[in-house]
Amino acid sequence: MDDRLLLDRIRGIIGEKETEDDCSVFDLGNRFLVMSTDMLHETTDFPEGMTDYEIGWMAAAVTLSDIASMAASPADLLMAVGLDRPDRLIGITEGADACCRSVGARLAGGDIDRHAELTIVSTAIGFVNHEKIIRRSGAKPGDLVCVTGLPGRAQAGLEGDPRFWNNLITPIPRVREGIAFSEGGATAMMDISDGIALSLIDLGLASGVGFSLDPSLFPLIPDIPATRAEDLFLFGGGDFELLATVPVECFPVAGVDTSVIGVVTQNRDIISGGAPLPRCGYAHRWN
Amino acid sequence: MDDRLLLDRIRGIIGEKETEDDCSVFDLGNRFLVMSTDMLHETTDFPEGMTDYEIGWMAAAVTLSDIASMAASPADLLMAVGLDRPDRLIGITEGADACCRSVGARLAGGDIDRHAELTIVSTAIGFVNHEKIIRRSGAKPGDLVCVTGLPGRAQAGLEGDPRFWNNLITPIPRVREGIAFSEGGATAMMDISDGIALSLIDLGLASGVGFSLDPSLFPLIPDIPATRAEDLFLFGGGDFELLATVPVECFPVAGVDTSVIGVVTQNRDIISGGAPLPRCGYAHRWN
Known part of the structure; x- marks a missing residue:
């Protein structure tokens, strides 16, 4: 469980x-x-x-x-x-x-x-x-899926990459960015503390939508193999960046440095690069 | 410490x-x-x-x-x-x-x-x-020292008195009584979770006052030796009753069943029955 x-x-x-x-x-x-x-x-x-x-x-x-x-x-x-x-x-x-x-x-x-x-x-x-409140439940098909920062750094830091130790141990709460997303018309939002993949599952369930991600758009950690960087991006925990959905006409959002990584879909599947996204990330387990 | x-x-x-x-x-x-x-x-x-x-x-x-x-x-x-x-x-x-x-x-x-x-x-x-807020800092010399309920029961329950097991494990938050004290003009208040003696120390420090208690007024647990009942009353922890100070002209307080146990004094000592009250009660200790 x-x-x-x-x-x-x-x-x-x-x-x-x-x-x-x-x-x-x-x-x-x-x-x-x-x-x-x-x-x-x-x-x-x-x-x-x-x-x-x-x-x-x-x-x-x-x-x-x-x-x-x-x-x-x-x-x-x-x-x-x-x-x-x-x-x-x-x-x-x-x-x-x-x-x-x-x-x-x-x-x-x-x-x-x-x-x-x-x-x-x-x-x-x-x-x-x-x-101005943004919940998990407002995402609409066609909205852009946006994320702040460079997710995966905390996990990389945990696994020994000294460049990202500080990302792991002293995360910055994205208060300014959260307010900017709201001012800019974002429809749904949450933080990605358990990783992007698990966060998308929660966001999708709350909003009754799915997501189609384009890996070529992912902001990845530099100077490590691309497949590893993509895994860290999608499944790494411990980053306290924000994941938000934003209507196309509201993008770019003033005052927040964000990357588009995909779109919200009516179909409830979560697809990345054409394949279903594995349900992996940070979760407590009871054995 | x-x-x-x-x-x-x-x-x-x-x-x-x-x-x-x-x-x-x-x-x-x-x-x-x-x-x-x-x-x-x-x-x-x-x-x-x-x-x-x-x-x-x-x-x-x-x-x-x-x-x-x-x-x-x-x-x-x-x-x-x-x-x-x-x-x-x-x-x-x-x-x-x-x-x-x-x-x-x-x-x-x-x-x-x-x-x-x-x-x-x-x-x-x-x-x-x-x-309507009541803090620890409002007690005035001459105010009556009041307490709800029958303090000492939780400690007695902890020590094996089956009559008071429920007082220990399912305490009742005195929400209604707190509001009644405020409506009735109480000047300072706190709960007695660490025991009455320690609570009086905190209340006295915050208000810059002392207390003179009259043991003959204490509401004591029945059917146990009086000295034991008095110790439980003053030093037992785990009761979530309210300790409040009330100006004489405001007593009795409508809507709250309370006992007067002494008066607030200008002198900052805490005296019970003519002798200084020991600094005893529930406190975490670091050894």
């Missing part, structure tokens, strides 16, 4: 709509409040060699990325830290605080616990005007 | 005001949004014998209690769950969902992770009008 199957069972309890997007959505009347939470812990989420500062940065960044993916502006972040050693808290807090400040958010508090294994849960809120 | 010392070091990074109350406070313009997060895990927080449903309930309740202690109405709760076994998620979710519904809140989503030790972080938001 992977966590996507578990999620299906949770939907039966708390509702379908509550679990579809990167954030929960609460209507404040004049705007939406969005909220997201992420649990990270040492053995599975923090590569060896990270400093405590970098760990704190990453823990904040993954959650702020969820806020960004709804085109919201992050406001406050709370961090619950289960510490194996108390002295780690200062570096972790400084890193999280710096990440929050880098996107105009505030580290507003949290909880301290002790734990056999360092465990951090960041929870953030953000705000977005009613007409 | 205990977590109160660690907290002092965090204040240097994120600010004094951000860590003083049970919740962070964000000004929405027309009202305050309050937010709180709590990490619980199996070996230190969930007594043996609890069902997964009860674990989920407790994890939600401790966080909703923080919202209640600011006199806010809870809205959404997110739950990040690190599972040792995936099949536990259903019961945990059902328990958390039931606890949320019991106070008019919504379990709105979360995160699933795997973890060697079951770990749950609940984060909740709530709303309160500007003039």
